[in-house]
Amino acid sequence: MTNIGEEGRDRIVRPEFSEDIYAEDDSVRSDFLAMVGAAIADRDIIYLRQHVARLHPSELADVLEAIQPDQRLALVSLLGSDFDLSALTEVDEAIRLDIVEHLPNEQIAAAIGEMDSDDAVYILEDLDQQDQEEILAKLPFTERVRLRRSLDYPESTAGRRMQTEFVAVPPFWTVGQTIDYMREDEDLPESFTQIFVIDPTFRLLGTVDLDRILRTKRSTKIDAIMRDTNHPIPAEMDQEEAAQLFEQYDLLSAAVVDENGRLVGVLTIDDVVDVIQEEAEEDLMRLGGVGDEELSDSVAEASRSRVPWLLINSMTACISASVIGLFDATIQQIVALAVLMPIVAGMGGNAGSQTMTVTVRALATRSLDIHNSPRIIRREAGVGLLNGVFFGLLIGTIAALWFQDAHLGGILATAMLINMMAAALAGILIPLLLDRFGADPAVSSAVFVTAVTDITGFFTFLGIATWWFHIT
Template identity: 60%
Template sequence: MGQAEKVEIFEHVLDDLPVRDEEERLNPEFIAAVEQAITDNSAERLKELAGNLHEADTGDLIEALEEEERAPFVRLLGEEFDYTALTETDEGIRLKLLEELSNEDIAEGLGELDSDDVVYILEDLDEVDQAEILGEMPYADRAQLQKALDYPEDSAGRRMQSEFIAVAPFWTVGQTIDYMREARDLPDSFYQIYVVDPAFKLLGSVHLDKILRTKRQEKVTSIMEETRQSVLATEDQEEVARRFERYNLVSAAVVDENERLVGVLTVDDIVDVIQEEAEEDLRALAGVGDEEISDSVLTIARSRLTWLVVNLGTAVLASVVIALFEDTIEAMVALAVLMPIVASMGGNAGTQTMTVAVRGLATQELGARNMMRILNREVIVSLLNGVALAVLIGLTAWLWFQSAGLGIVIAAAIIINMLFAGLSGLLIPIALDKLKVDPAIASSVFVTTVTDVVGFFAFLGIAAFWFGLPL
């Protein structure tokens, strides 16, 4: 089918101005139209363009605007600005924008949102602003929000929604449906209702589809599932995310230390955590921490420099090893030409094993039970690939420098370094994990140190021995 048709079905089209282009990026012409409306100070035109967007599109749009256009954008949209969009922007952009808006406006805007979104927006503000905004809110909301904010950062209590439906165990399906038709202050959307005892202790959950498929006179307890998968409010969100992922959950009840129902987590809040978790390992392994695309130059430079300086230690250590063999190199300069190959092959192989090990530990696929089997496997893989590369590199060195001896020396060094690469790539992450250090952050420095030091030492040492060169 043609592209035109696709746009018609899938895109929110306005004024023949699609919000997103075929690659699903924001349409530059749409952004330009929004910027024009801001420049013209035309609330009417802006509401026409951006008043009816999905919060995710509004969030991306805010990010795409220039910094000085963002506050005017929010003010011009007025009541049509959905503050949920702020949960879809970078933290840096959100904080700067909130600074420019009055706390009164913010309080009013947040009043419309589900509690989890309000907490998400409030939690990064400083305490003074937080208190002022909370002070502008109705008492009931304030107490509920304060309670969520009192849970530790990144806990289930921070991410949960405090709006939910809980019914007594003696209720029927009919009573429950009637109650929902009348109830106010329900969450925007929900997938389960909960059954609690008089002390609000969680007894079980009922999926909405079950309610719809059951006769009115049935008791809710007859279709209730005992919740195996409730979540403690103080639990870390990553643990919770792993549970959602493992058990394919769409929502889960959150309980306090007395097993009382205090909130609900839904999968849309958790999807971001799941993705971040996998991405965190990638960033940690590359030494770029949690930098965001909106971070300032200085913030980024400083956070990356730390990593580079730590790695400088590794590089200097490798140089010290080379320095041990200065006389050897002076006697045979070909060694200086070839030595980076040994270190670099070891580094690459070590990174391969380490990446698999770090992810295996994170997803718990790698554990005490299969460690010996994996260790065995890594040793065999290292030896197989070591021999293959040794033949390839040995022949290259032989032909290049017309010296069979040099070929044999580099081949031996490659096999040794590949073996150390496999062992350290697996054992270093496991050891760090046992020591409760995040293997993703610290492994690569140690692994590279091993492969550099062993690589240079093995190659230059064997060469000195084989050719009887001075040390």
């Protein structure tokens, strides 16, 4: 989330390699944490300024996450204005809120005045209305207006994530004028890789990458080297969609424009990398049946976030159980069926979740669409058939030998084949249908796929057995 500004850059220069705060396994070194803990206990402000305040914000964030909650607050209050608030953009939400709530609004306002607007918004957006207003009121007018504008855009939009500091020049300037302007202006963003070309009403005309400026003679006009568009991103665009544009066109930064095509900010790749990470994490967590959980959540919070999925699953499990209940007379006669039936359901469940994983991922990366879905559906059906035959024969043979009953083995093999075909089709069709109807396939596919494979597994195995043993 943080741009490495001038300051950050100088601070991360550590001449001695022995000063690396990370151990082999990438966790913060225990001896370093012990020293920090001791310094906090001793209120040794000088040590903390020298060894903690000089860390890169993301390193400071790792330290904050590794120490105890009470140490966190003590450290922040000991460092006072030497504490770099941008570290908070890199910690768990719960930790961020805890620290921010304990900081005086004056200190937050002062720190926010120094930050790039995207980091400032990241910290402000989690605060309650009243604190937000108090802090904004302490900022200079332009700063306040800029931050308000970002905060006015809905969460997860490009407008909320953008940085409002940028360099914009008119098209009739020369490269020389532009370079001179950048040499003199004190108020440039902390770091940037392209400049924007605008008309007097701030409408975006084009962009120029810095390397282009450096390769071009001073006398050349900007409009001769600018590009017509660099995928301007509407401020209302969802951040996920914006991230896809970055990925597709390998962008480093992109202009954010309002509904009238006026330049309002710039979205940078570092924020986009965070979005990409979040999206990937979301898919994984949802497939695993976990909500927006964070590692810092309490037992009660984590427990609550997992109940919904378990609840739905317990309902489908009861349905599967009632399917078994239909065949209780058969089971009483042949107990081996009760022993073997979880294998049929379980293997189907695994095969279904394999197909579902492939499908959900392909949908998320937009590599599965109407052009290739017929082919992929056929492929999955083929895989289900092939693996169904293979595992049906394998497990069927094992069962036949185990219970010395070839009939039982044949029934098991048939049921497994049918269930693995059902699993393959459920694994691809359920996510596809959910996606078509605008639902997130990662959220609910697993429940439905498991329900299908359990019910089909129990019903085919017990049903075929009932039919076979009753008629012979």
